[in-house]
Amino acid sequence: MKKNIFVAMSSILVLGAALAGCGGNSAQPADSGQKPSDNNQQAAAPEKSGPKVLKLNLHSEPPTADPGISEDTTSAAIIRATFDGLTRVGADGQPHESVAQKIETSEDGLTYTFHLRDSKWSNGDEVTAKDFEYAWKRALDPATASNYAYQLYYVKNGEAFNKGKAGKDDVGVKALDDKTLEVKLENPTPFFLELTAFPTYFPVNQKVVEADAKWATEAKTHVGNGPYKMESWEHKSKLVVVKNDNYWDKDTVKLDKIEFAMVEDENTELSMFDNGEIDWAGSPTSALPTDAIPALKESGKMKSQPIAGTYWYKFNTEKAPFNNAKIRKAFAYSIDRQSLIDNILQTGQIPAMGALPMSMAINKDGYFKDHDIETAKQLLEEGLKEQGLSKLPAITLSYNTSEGHKKIAEAIQDQWKKNLGVDVKLENKEWKVYLEDLHQGNYQVGRMGWLGDFNDPINFLELYRDKDGGNNDTRWENPKYKELLIKSATIQNHDERMKVLGDAEAILMDEMPIMPIYFYTQSWVQKDNVKGVVISGLGDVDWKWATVE
Known part of the structure; x- marks a missing residue:
C-alpha cells in the first residue's frame, strides 16, 4: 500500500507448520490451492484450554484505523483485522467472495453486481450495500482528502467526482437494495476483484462516521465488520483486538485476542520475542535489528x-x-x-x-x-x-x-x-x-x-x-x-x-x-506454535485464519 514503514501478486505464504523448520529464503507456500476456510480446516490445531492469544509488535502507532483514509501498512494491518470487503484474498493468493456471496460480471467487463450475504457490524447493525456505496463515495469526496482516492478511479466517474468535474450521484456505484450493489467501471479492469479486497474499498458504517469525526482513532468508538473488533487502544503503547462474534464467518476465526505492543526499537522487540513476551518479531508489522540478522540466519530461525x-x-x-x-x-x-x-x-x-x-x-x-x-x-x-x-x-x-x-x-x-x-x-x-x-x-x-x-x-x-x-x-x-x-x-x-x-x-x-x-x-522470526498467519506476495498480513497451538 502502500507506504511501508520499514526496510523491508505473485504468491501467498501460509505461515504455519510448513515453515516451522525452514530458514533463510527457503520458505514455500503451503495449501496454496485451497480456499481460506478449507485451508483453516486442514491446518486447524487441536483446541487448547484457555483463550488463544497472539502477541505481536506494531513498531509504531497506526495513523488511523479508518479504511477510507488509510495509506500505510501499519494502519492496513489493523484495518484488515477489523474490516471485511466484498472480497478477501485467501491462502491461495486469489480474491474470494467475502461479504459478497455471489458476484456477476457483464460480458463487456464494465458492470459488476455484488449480492451480499447476511452480515453485521461489530455494534450489531446490518451491513448493507448502502454502506459500500457510502464508503466509496466518501473516499472519493474531495472533502475527505483521502490520499488513496485514486484507487477508486476505476469506477465510472470516480476521478471526475474526486476532481470536482462530476457530482456524487454520477459515480458508478449504487445500492439497488440492501443486498445488491451495482458497480460500473470506466474500462474493463481484470484485477477489479483484487481491488475490492483492498481497504479503500471496504465499507464503513455511515451512522458511526457521521456521529464522530474521530470515530476511527479510539477503541470505544471504532466499529468494523471484520474477524476482530477493537477492544482497547492505548495510544503509542498498546492496541488489542478480540474475536468479533458478529462476524459472518466467526466459526473460522480461532484466536480469541491479538495484543499489539508499540515498541520502536527493534533490539528491544527481539528481546521481547526471546523472553516470550511476544510470539513474532520482524516483518510485516516491524523489522528485525540489522545487527542480529547474521546470527538469526545462521541459526535457521529467520524466515525470509x-x-x-x-x-x-x-x-x-x-x-x-x-x-x-x-x-x-x-x-x-x-x-x-x-x-x-x-x-x-x-x-x-x-x-x-x-x-x-x-x-x-x-x-x-x-x-x-x-x-x-x-x-x-x-x-x-x-x-x-x-x-x-x-x-x-x-x-x-x-x-x-x-x-x-x-x-x-x-x-x-x-x-x-x-x-x-x-x-x-x-x-x-x-x-x-x-x-x-x-x-x-x-x-x-x-x-x-x-x-x-x-x-x-x-x-x-x-x-x-x-x-x-x-x-x-x-x-x-x-x-x-x-x-x-x-x-x-x-x-x-x-x-x-x-x-x-x-x-x-x-x-x-x-x-x-x-x-x-x-x-x-520480508524477514521475521516466529514461535513454532503460531499457525495460519497469511502474508501475501504483496506483503499484506491477515490474521483471520491464525491460531496458537
Missing part, C-alpha cells in the same frame, strides 16, 4: 520471502537543487546499492534499477547502472551549470524512526559525500509526523517504501501520474507520462499495454523524481 515492493528515496522536485533532473539522477547513480544489501540489509534484497519490482517488471535489465560514479559526476556538473551553481549546498535527508532506515541513510550520506562531495544532514521523525511532512512538501529527500496493492505495473506507475495525486509527494508531473498511463487503461492486448507502460516507466526513470534503491524481502 521476496515481496512485490520497492524501497526508494523521493526528491522534492519543487525545491532546489532537486528541481533539476540531472542533479536528481546524479544522486541516484552515485550510490552503491549492492554494498547496502551486503553490509546492512543482509536478507537477499535485489538492487533496484527501475521502479517496478521483479514480479511485474517490464524492463528487467533496468534503466541505469549501480554505482556509476563517472556518469553521476558528469550529470552533477551539467545540472549545477543549469542551476547557476558552482557547488551543491548542504541538503537534508529525512527518514522515519527505525534502526534500519538510519543505517541506510548513514551509508548513503557517506557515499554522497565521498562520490559527489555533498554535505548531507540526516533528519528522523516519528512515522505519523513524517508522513504529514512529506505530504506538505516539508522535505528535500525522503525515504519511502511502496508495496503493491495488486500485481500490475499501473499500481506503481500511477503514483506519479498527477502532481496533486494523493501519494505523489515529489510534486513531479510529465504530460507524456500521464498520457501513456491514461492510454494504457483502454488497451486490451497485454503486450501492447505492457509496451505503453514500459515507455512510461522509461520517462519516470529518465526524469528520476524517485530514486529506486532495492526490491524488498
Whole structure:
C-alpha cells in the first residue's frame, strides 16, 4: 500500500507448520490451492484450554484505523483485522467472495453486481450495500482528502467526482437494495476483484462516521465488520483486538485476542520475542535489528520471502537543487546499492534499477547502472551549470524512526559525500509526523517504501501520474507520462499495454523524481506454535485464519 514503514501478486505464504523448520529464503507456500476456510480446516490445531492469544509488535502507532483514509501498512494491518470487503484474498493468493456471496460480471467487463450475504457490524447493525456505496463515495469526496482516492478511479466517474468535474450521484456505484450493489467501471479492469479486497474499498458504517469525526482513532468508538473488533487502544503503547462474534464467518476465526505492543526499537522487540513476551518479531508489522540478522540466519530461525515492493528515496522536485533532473539522477547513480544489501540489509534484497519490482517488471535489465560514479559526476556538473551553481549546498535527508532506515541513510550520506562531495544532514521523525511532512512538501529527500496493492505495473506507475495525486509527494508531473498511463487503461492486448507502460516507466526513470534503491524481502522470526498467519506476495498480513497451538 502502500507506504511501508520499514526496510523491508505473485504468491501467498501460509505461515504455519510448513515453515516451522525452514530458514533463510527457503520458505514455500503451503495449501496454496485451497480456499481460506478449507485451508483453516486442514491446518486447524487441536483446541487448547484457555483463550488463544497472539502477541505481536506494531513498531509504531497506526495513523488511523479508518479504511477510507488509510495509506500505510501499519494502519492496513489493523484495518484488515477489523474490516471485511466484498472480497478477501485467501491462502491461495486469489480474491474470494467475502461479504459478497455471489458476484456477476457483464460480458463487456464494465458492470459488476455484488449480492451480499447476511452480515453485521461489530455494534450489531446490518451491513448493507448502502454502506459500500457510502464508503466509496466518501473516499472519493474531495472533502475527505483521502490520499488513496485514486484507487477508486476505476469506477465510472470516480476521478471526475474526486476532481470536482462530476457530482456524487454520477459515480458508478449504487445500492439497488440492501443486498445488491451495482458497480460500473470506466474500462474493463481484470484485477477489479483484487481491488475490492483492498481497504479503500471496504465499507464503513455511515451512522458511526457521521456521529464522530474521530470515530476511527479510539477503541470505544471504532466499529468494523471484520474477524476482530477493537477492544482497547492505548495510544503509542498498546492496541488489542478480540474475536468479533458478529462476524459472518466467526466459526473460522480461532484466536480469541491479538495484543499489539508499540515498541520502536527493534533490539528491544527481539528481546521481547526471546523472553516470550511476544510470539513474532520482524516483518510485516516491524523489522528485525540489522545487527542480529547474521546470527538469526545462521541459526535457521529467520524466515525470509521476496515481496512485490520497492524501497526508494523521493526528491522534492519543487525545491532546489532537486528541481533539476540531472542533479536528481546524479544522486541516484552515485550510490552503491549492492554494498547496502551486503553490509546492512543482509536478507537477499535485489538492487533496484527501475521502479517496478521483479514480479511485474517490464524492463528487467533496468534503466541505469549501480554505482556509476563517472556518469553521476558528469550529470552533477551539467545540472549545477543549469542551476547557476558552482557547488551543491548542504541538503537534508529525512527518514522515519527505525534502526534500519538510519543505517541506510548513514551509508548513503557517506557515499554522497565521498562520490559527489555533498554535505548531507540526516533528519528522523516519528512515522505519523513524517508522513504529514512529506505530504506538505516539508522535505528535500525522503525515504519511502511502496508495496503493491495488486500485481500490475499501473499500481506503481500511477503514483506519479498527477502532481496533486494523493501519494505523489515529489510534486513531479510529465504530460507524456500521464498520457501513456491514461492510454494504457483502454488497451486490451497485454503486450501492447505492457509496451505503453514500459515507455512510461522509461520517462519516470529518465526524469528520476524517485530514486529506486532495492526490491524488498520480508524477514521475521516466529514461535513454532503460531499457525495460519497469511502474508501475501504483496506483503499484506491477515490474521483471520491464525491460531496458537
